[in-house]
Amino acid sequence: MKTQMRSTTTLLGIGAVALLGLTACGDGGGSGDSGGDGGGETSQEESSTAGEESQGMEGSESPSEGMESSDESGEMDPAANLVGSQCSDYAEQVPEGDGSVAGMAQDPVATAASNNPMLTTLTDAVSGELNEEVDLVDTLNGDEFTVLAPVDDAFADIPEEDLNALAEDPQALTDVLTYHVIPGQMSPEEIAGEHETVNGATVTIEGEGEELMFDDAGLVCGGVQTANATVYMIDGVLMPEGDEQ
Structure with missing residues (x-):
């Protein structure tokens, strides 16, 4: 019995000492002495520094974001790839307005051409004005193309009798117009070569830059962007074999 009581008393003493030690540690951490104040100041400084770094990161633009913005601005410039000795005359x-370089970029190609005062005869030809049986507007606006667009002066060089005969023959007119259309969009750097047209015949494009030749027609101004096509205004009306007047 005495042995058990002594053991119990010893355990109670050890427990009391442990509680006193824990209480002392708790009081030291929460006291207002110089040691406690120093810890608080350090914590506040670290928090302030972290906040400033966070604001700096949020306010800065990452390199990738800057490049994307620059690339997008380059793609939005419709005059970036223009080529031709008469591009300045066109401008x-x-x-x-709608017929300018910037304006044409907003509309599909048949609509864009209709707004360009240099392409009135071509517009009449593809929209059923020359022959009501020949209306290619929906076709031209419905896919991606490279369009070789004779300017009004090019049509004026065709004898009136021949132009009237072409306008009265819907099949011949369709053949000539679709010979000026190449599937897919091609930039001035990649357009040289032989290309199958929507007509099915092959058009030959040679040279580079201002010296590009489209069969026997020269370049007025090319690389003009529309919503779905790349346009090359040319100074002659191209005739596929078998339709030459």
Whole structure:
């Protein structure tokens, strides 16, 4: 019995000492002495520094974001790939509005051409104005193309009798118009070569830059972007074999 009581007393003493030690540790951490104040100041400084670094990271633009913005701005410039000795004349004649370089970029190709005062005869030809049986507007607006677009002066060089005969023959007119259309979009750097047209015949494009030749027609201004096509305005009307007047 005495042995058990002594053991119990010893355990109670050890427990009391442990509780006193824990209480002392708790009081030291929460005291207002210089040691406690120093810890608080360090914590506040670290929090402030972290906040400033976080704000700096949020306010800065990552390199990838900057490149994407630059690339997008380059793609949005419709005059970036223009080529041709008469592009400046085109810009002077149509400096703004739907028929300008910037304006044409907003519409599909048949619609864009209809707004360009240099392409009125071509517009009449593809929209049923020359022959009501020949209306290619939906076709041209419905896919991606490279369009070789004779300017009005090119049609004016065709004898009136021949032009009237072409307009009265819907099959011949369709053959000529679709000979000016190549599936897919091609930039000035990749357009040289032989290309099968929507007509089925092959058009030959030679040279580079301002010296590009489209069969026997020269370049007026090319690389003009529309919503679905790349346009090359040319100074002659191309005739596929068998339709030459």
